[in-house]
Amino acid sequence: MFKRLWTIFARDIKVGTRDFITLFVLIFPLVFAFGINLITPGINDTTVNVAMVAGEDPDREAYFDRFAHLTLLPDRQAVADRVLQRDSLIGVVRDGSGMLVLAQGNEPDEAVELVKLIAVLYDSGAQTGSEQTELVSLGRTIPPLKQIMVNALLLFVSVLAGMLIALNIIEEKTDKTISAIHVTPVSRLTFILGKSLTGAVFAVLMSVIGLFVTGCGQINLLQMLPVILAMTLLSIMIGFIQGINGDDVMEAAGSVKLMFLPLAGSIIGYELLAEKWHPFLYWSPFYWAYRANEMILSQNGSWAQLLLFVGINALLGAGVFAVLAPRIQKGLQAQ
Amino acid sequence: MIHVSGLYHSYSQDDRYAVKDVSFDVPKGEVFGFLGPSGAGKSTTQGILTGLLKLQQGDVTVAGYPVKSMKNEMFNRIGVSFEQSNVYSKLTARENLAFYRQLFDVPTRDPLELIRQVGLGGKENLKVGTFSKGMKHRLTFARSMINNPELWFLDEPTTGLDPAIAANIKDIIKAQNEKGTTVFLTTHNMFIADELCHRVAFIVDGEIKLIDSPKNLKLQYGEKVVTVEYLADGRPQTETLSTVQAEDKARLQAILGTYEIMTMHTKEATLEEIFITVTGRGLT
Ligand SMILES: Nc1ncnc2c1ncn2[C@@H]1O[C@H](COP(=O)(O)OP(=O)(O)O)[C@@H](O)[C@H]1O
Numbered sequence: 001m002f003k004r005l006w007t008i009f010a011r012d013i014k015v016g017t018r019d020f021i022t023l024f025v026l027i028f029p030l031v032f033a034f035g036i037n038l039i040t041p042g043i044n045d046t047t048v049n050v051a052m053v054a055g056e057d058p059d060r061e062a063y064f065d066r067f068a069h070l071t072l073l074p075d076r077q078a079v080a081d082r083v084l085q086r087d088s089l090i091g092v093v094r095d096g097s098g099m100l101v102l103a104q105g106n107e108p109d110e111a112v113e114l115v116k117l118i119a120v121l122y123d124s125g126a127q128t129g130s131e132q133t134e135l136v137s138l139g140r141t142i143p144p145l146k147q148i149m150v151n152a153l154l155l156f157v158s159v160l161a162g163m164l165i166a167l168n169i170i171e172e173k174t175d176k177t178i179s180a181i182h183v184t185p186v187s188r189l190t191f192i193l194g195k196s197l198t199g200a201v202f203a204v205l206m207s208v209i210g211l212f213v214t215g216c217g218q219i220n221l222l223q224m225l226p227v228i229l230a231m232t233l234l235s236i237m238i239g240f241i242q243g244i245n246g247d248d249v250m251e252a253a254g255s256v257k258l259m260f261l262p263l264a265g266s267i268i269g270y271e272l273l274a275e276k277w278h279p280f281l282y283w284s285p286f287y288w289a290y291r292a293n294e295m296i297l298s299q300n301g302s303w304a305q306l307l308l309f310v311g312i313n314a315l316l317g318a319g320v321f322a323v324l325a326p327r328i329q330k331g332l333q334a335q
Numbered sequence: 336m337i338h339v340s341g342l343y344h345s346y347s348q349d350d351r352y353a354v355k356d357v358s359f360d361v362p363k364g365e366v367f368g369f370l371g372p373s374g375a376g377k378s379t380t381q382g383i384l385t386g387l388l389k390l391q392q393g394d395v396t397v398a399g400y401p402v403k404s405m406k407n408e409m410f411n412r413i414g415v416s417f418e419q420s421n422v423y424s425k426l427t428a429r430e431n432l433a434f435y436r437q438l439f440d441v442p443t444r445d446p447l448e449l450i451r452q453v454g455l456g457g458k459e460n461l462k463v464g465t466f467s468k469g470m471k472h473r474l475t476f477a478r479s480m481i482n483n484p485e486l487w488f489l490d491e492p493t494t495g496l497d498p499a500i501a502a503n504i505k506d507i508i509k510a511q512n513e514k515g516t517t518v519f520l521t522t523h524n525m526f527i528a529d530e531l532c533h534r535v536a537f538i539v540d541g542e543i544k545l546i547d548s549p550k551n552l553k554l555q556y557g558e559k560v561v562t563v564e565y566l567a568d569g570r571p572q573t574e575t576l577s578t579v580q581a582e583d584k585a586r587l588q589a590i591l592g593t594y595e596i597m598t599m600h601t602k603e604a605t606l607e608e609i610f611i612t613v614t615g616r617g618l619t
């Protein structure tokens with residue numbers, strides 16, 4: 001069964017890279033992620049860049065390494081030269097028994113303050129193992145606009161996963177190949193799971209890449225996984241139906257596009273409507289996924305809350321499954 | 336290998352049957368021909384036997400498995416070639432077969448060897464989307480034997496192919512059968528049926544009219560067919576009539592009594608003529 005799942009998955013990927021529209025869907029999240037970075041520049045560098053003289057003080061090196069991007073240079077002059085380059089890199093060198101912070105003047109104040117703070121903490125012997133220190137000094141807050149966009153990207157990725165499935169089913173339908181699969185030892189279930197795998201792997205992979213590209217890679221990815229999967233399973237089911245009902249690629253792509261409406265509606269509603277109107281959005285899985293993502297992105301949610309949101313989506317998904325599963329089965333059988 | 340009795344199928348789920356009270360058995364090692372004009376219900380029957388269409392009514396056992404409770408593993412022993420070719424256009428010929436063979440649990444054949452065997456050698460690395468209809472059809476045929484099937488369903492394997500290639504396909508089927516493969520062959524090519532089939536079934540309008548070996552049929556109907564050429568309203572006409580069937584005999588008498596006869600001779604009937612005699616229908 002696993003060999004067959006893999007075979008179906010590998011074929012789908014291979015064909016995907018040969019189809020212009022599928023290829024576009026495959027790389028779109030990357031374009032989106034880089035776009036977010038373009039629109040909200042600079043906020044990626046929430047950690048400071050520090051240069052030191054290699055070997056000058058191994059303890060200090062190790063300590064700074066925990067909080068900053070550390071560049072080691074051969075001597076003091078090299079550090080000074082490096083600081084003078086255009087980017088916001090700050091030098092830290094020995095000064096008697098203490099430390100000297102070298103800055104050019106064009107660095108953001110927060111960066112300089114942060115370096116000073118780390119220096120003070122080091123001097124006062126604060127334990128590097130202390131989680132508290134880490135979170136207070138560097139606990140990043142992603143700017144609100146960026147967070148909204150990254151969140152939207154994550155929802156987008158799941159819809160695209162559904163679109164991939166739809167395109168894939170259309171391809172099989174056009175070539176009438178499903179009947180050929182049906183006369184092999186591949187069960188109907190394996191076939192459906194193999195196709196779904198393509199969507200799920202795409203969604204998880206693209207979400208993670210998207211998070212890293214936009215500089216949000218340090219959030220709890222493990223928490224993100226159930227949110228992505230619940231949302232993606234829903235999209236995949238919709239994708240199967242659109243593929244079965246659609247006759248050509250453009251038609252299927254068009255009908256999957258309709259899912260962007262509730263997606264955008266849920267985000268706008270959540271961000272702009274007063275709390276008392278939110279119940280009008282409770283039907284939308286996008287709403288719950290968006291809330292869950294927001295919690296994870298801002299790193300201030302509990303597993304309990306997260307499970308609630310994911311649980312609601314799982315329930316909505318189960319409802320959709322109850323309605324669509326027989327149709328998917330029947331629709332594929334008839335091909 | 337195949338047992339079918341009392342098989343009915345209606346696409347509209349009512350009493351308009353595409354297949355009506357069809358019964359036959361195919362023993363191991365036989366090439367069984369399913370002959371009939373287009374729309375007779377041949378593909379529908381194959382569809383039910385291969386589990387692609389739901390069994391509505393009747394008793395069907397294939398390779399020892401009742402199709403009502405068909406197991407996926409049964410397809411390790413079965414090969415199916417389709418009337419309408421169905422291969423992935425975005426994959427090359429070789430990739431198509433390489434993908435397909437991965438889906439089986441039994442030893443499979445080398446894709447390249449199969450591609451060469453059906454005369455597509457040199458085309459293995461071309462995307463199938465660039466293939467002609469006939470080439471796709473041959474690839475579909477080649478794919479159906481990749482798992483060395485014990486039971487081989489072939490729906491119109493030579494239709495649309497030029498005679499030389501059709502003869503090549505016929506030889507492959509023959510060789511495969513000699514190695515022990517049981518073949519369920521749907522066709523309306525009577526020459527191929529005549530040469531390959533141990534027994535044939537004539538099917539018209541969803542009903543089997545007769546099952547017998549081509550040899551028996553010829554013994555029974557050969558020399559009992561008369562081709563008469565006559566002038567009707569000044570234009571020459573030809574008819575082939577049985578000298579045993581009452582209806583044909585009456586028709587012959589009518590022609591003799593009414594028109595000016597040009598030529599008239601008896602001859603050994605071809606399978607096609609026998610089909611027409613028996614069913615009253617042409618094959619196309
Ligand atoms: N999918 C279908 N839906 C409805 N009717 C069909 C379908 N497939 C075939 N038929 C009808 O069933 C009859 C038998 O068709 P088929 O089995 O394809 O004949 P053959 O293979 O002998 O040419 C025909 O009248 C045909 O129109």
Ligand SMILES: [Mg+2]
Binds near residue numbers: 490
């Ligand atoms: Mg047919």
